[in-house]
Amino acid sequence: MRILVVEDDAGIASGLRTNLQQRGYAVDVCDGVAAAWSALRAERFDAVLLDLGLADGDGSELLQRLRLSPAADSPLQTALPDPATPVLIVTARDQVHERIAGLDQGADDYLAKPFDVDELDARLRALLRRAAGRASPTIRYGEIEVDPAARTVRRQGRPVEMSPREFSVLLVLLQARGRVLSRAQIEEGLYSWDAAIESNAVEVHIHHLRRKLGATCIQTMRGVGYFMPQESL
Ligand code: CA
Numbered sequence: 001m002r003i004l005v006v007e008d009d010a011g012i013a014s015g016l017r018t019n020l021q022q023r024g025y026a027v028d029v030c031d032g033v034a035a036a037w038s039a040l041r042a043e044r045f046d047a048v049l050l051d052l053g054l055a056d057g058d059g060s061e062l063l064q065r066l067r068l069s070p071a072a073d074s075p076l077q078t079a080l081p082d083p084a085t086p087v088l089i090v091t092a093r094d095q096v097h098e099r100i101a102g103l104d105q106g107a108d109d110y111l112a113k114p115f116d117v118d119e120l121d122a123r124l125r126a127l128l129r130r131a132a133g134r135a136s137p138t139i140r141y142g143e144i145e146v147d148p149a150a151r152t153v154r155r156q157g158r159p160v161e162m163s164p165r166e167f168s169v170l171l172v173l174l175q176a177r178g179r180v181l182s183r184a185q186i187e188e189g190l191y192s193w194d195a196a197i198e199s200n201a202v203e204v205h206i207h208h209l210r211r212k213l214g215a216t217c218i219q220t221m222r223g224v225g226y227f228m229p230q231e232s233l
Helices: 010-022 033-042 059-068 096-104 117-131 164-175 183-188 201-213
Strands: 002-006 026-030 047-050 087-091 109-112 139-141 144-147 152-155 158-160 219-221 225-227
Touching: 002 010, 002 033, 010 026, 010 117, 026 033, 033 047, 033 059, 047 059, 047 117, 059 087, 059 096, 087 096, 087 117, 096 109, 109 117, 139 164, 144 164, 152 201, 164 183, 164 201, 183 201, 183 225
Parallel strands: 002 026, 002 047, 047 087, 087 109
Antiparallel strands: 139 144, 144 152, 152 158, 219 225
């Protein structure tokens, strides 16, 4: 899961980056409205953590611009930015009217600074779950059961060991089930800008996932990418 942190306080930004990376997220940081808008137009993010008081403007401008951008016409179309990208406002402005304004402008949730990182992570998981259209915290797919919060996978009730990257690939494909994702789209969910990408990493992770979860769980569409069928085979 890839998160964009929009925060102009370098200390808070680096703390968020470290904490979220330890929890398995790919994290990119922007310090202002303009930089964040460029990032959202260039890459797909699963959620945005948005500070309101930014050096070059107010975070709510970015939120409004994002919500007004056109929706993708086709599920295969990668029109960016996605206006439905979940946004969690994280700010020192904790006045009730500020919170209401933020939620009215289309924020999905609101957290006042200073905040507890465990609470932030829990809210982030809830946002990602809602964004994927699921109310239940566990994802069931045939004989596979995935718990995104605990980052555990079971197959026929038995725990399956996997690396954090394998888990991320599985989650990206599972949340997009029924849709074909290119290798680049899968990589976007795995790496932040500054991370080195190994050229055949996605293929290797998928090879391991098939070995652990069954050969048919992830399908290849030659020359296009990978997908998990809507219903497990
Ligand atoms: Ca700020």
